[in-house]
Amino acid sequence: MAEKILDVKKLNVKLGEEEIIKDLSFQLEKGDALTLLGPNGAGKSTLLKVILGVLPYTGSIEKKKGMKIGYVPQRLPFIKDVPMSVREFIKIKEQSEEKIEKIFQSVGFERNFLEKQIGTLSSGQFQRVLIAWALVKDPEVLLFDEPTTGIDIRGKETVYRLLEKLKKERNLTIVLVTHDLSVVFKFSNYVICLNRFSSCKGKPREILTPENLQSIYGEEVKFYKHHN
C-alpha cells in the first residue's frame, strides 16, 4: 500500500462570515495526482492555501511529518514590476547555484536562460520557471493553482508533459486546480469537485459524468465548451 501523506477530515473554512468549504474529507497517498474542479469562487484556491497552511480552518489536516510543499499561485500580477532576472528570482529561495542550475535543466531550460528578465518571458516559459521555483527545495507535494491559465495550446502541453515527467522522476504528489477537463482525464487519478453547496470526489471516469458536471458548474459548462 502506498504511503499516506495527507489526511483531511471534516474540513471547514470560513473567510469572514462566508463559509467557503464545508465538511470536506479526503486522503492523499504518495504519487497521487488530485485535481480540484469547480466554478470560480467554489473554494479551490482556498483549499490549496489551507493545505499550504496559510489560511485558518476548523477540522483536521494531518500531513506526513516533515512534508515539504511546493506552491505555485494562480496569478502573479506584480512580478513584472520587479525588474529581475530568472536567476535573481529563484535565488530568493537561498539555494546553491549548482542546485538551481540542476533544477532548470530538469524543467528543460538552457543554462543561459537564467539570465533572462522575468518580464520578457512568455506565459509558458514563466510557468515553467514557477515549476522550477516550486521544486527548488525538493518538495514531496506540489500545489498548483491553474497552471495553464493564459497559455496557448502548445504551451499547455509542454507544461503538463513536464509535470508528468517530474511526477514520475520524483514520485511527486500533485494537487492541481484546473478548468481543463481533458487534463483531468489524462493527468489525474483522483478528482474533487467543489461548489458552495456540495462536493463530489472519486476517480475521474466515475465522477465526471455530464450530470455531475452540470450540477457542479451549472451554466458554466456550456460557456467552457463554447470557448474550447
Place this chain on the structure above:
Amino acid sequence: MEQLFLSIITGIFIGGVAGYLGTLMLSRRMALAAGPLSHLTLPGIALALIYGFDVSLGAFPFVILGIFFIWILEIKTKLPMEALTAVTFASGVAVAFLFLPIEQAETALVGDITKVNFIETMLTIALSLAIFFLIKKVYSKLILINISEDMARAEDIDIEKNNFFYLLSIAVVVALGVKMVGGLLTAALVAIPICAARNIGKNLSEYIYFSVFFGSFSAFSGILLFYFTRLPAGPLIIISGTVIFLLSVFFKRNV
C-alpha cells in the same frame, strides 16, 4: 574645507541609502510615498530649527506618527491609503507654518546640509549603515511578499515583521533625507536615482548598484556645486539627480 568634507560625506551616505530604499519602493509602487511623509515631518523640522537640535531627530517622531496615523485611519475608515495620505500630509505643512519663523522656512523646505557638524555626520553614517544592512537583510523577503504574500507565507516569511522593518527604513531615510533636501524635496531622493537606474541596468543587482551610486553622486555633485555657486545645496542635489536621469534616457539599454 573641513565643513565641505563633512557635508559631502553626510550627503553621500544619505543619497546612497535613499537610492537603495528607492529600488524597493519603486517595485512596490510606492515611489511617491516618501513625499507626503516628508511633508508631515515639517512641524518636527520647525521644532528642531527653533530649539537648535538635529533636524533628523526632530523629523523622525513625526514620520513615525504620520505612518501610524495613516495606518490607523486606513483600518478605521477603509479609505484607500492614497486618499488618506492626501488628507494628512498637508496638515504637516499647515501646522509647521503656524509657528515656523519665516527666516527658517527655506531650511525647513529645501534642507541645508552645508552646516552639519562632526557629530551629525557620524550619526548619519551610523544610521545610514544600519538601515542599509537592515534593507539588505529583508530585501529578497520583501520582494517575494510584493510578488505574492501566499508564496512568501509558504516560505515561512513573517510578513508583518518584514513590513515593519520596511516602514522603519522608510521612516529613518525620510528623517535623514529632510536634513539634506528638506520637507519638500525628499521624495526625489528616493525616486530619481532608481528611475535613472531603471533606464540603464539590466537586472536587479545592476538597478541596485546604479541607484545607490546615482543617489550618492547627485549628493556629491550638488554639494560641490553649492561650494562654487553658493546657491542652496538641497535644490542643487535634486537638480543633479534630474540631470543624471535625463542623461540616462539617452543611454537607455534595451533588454
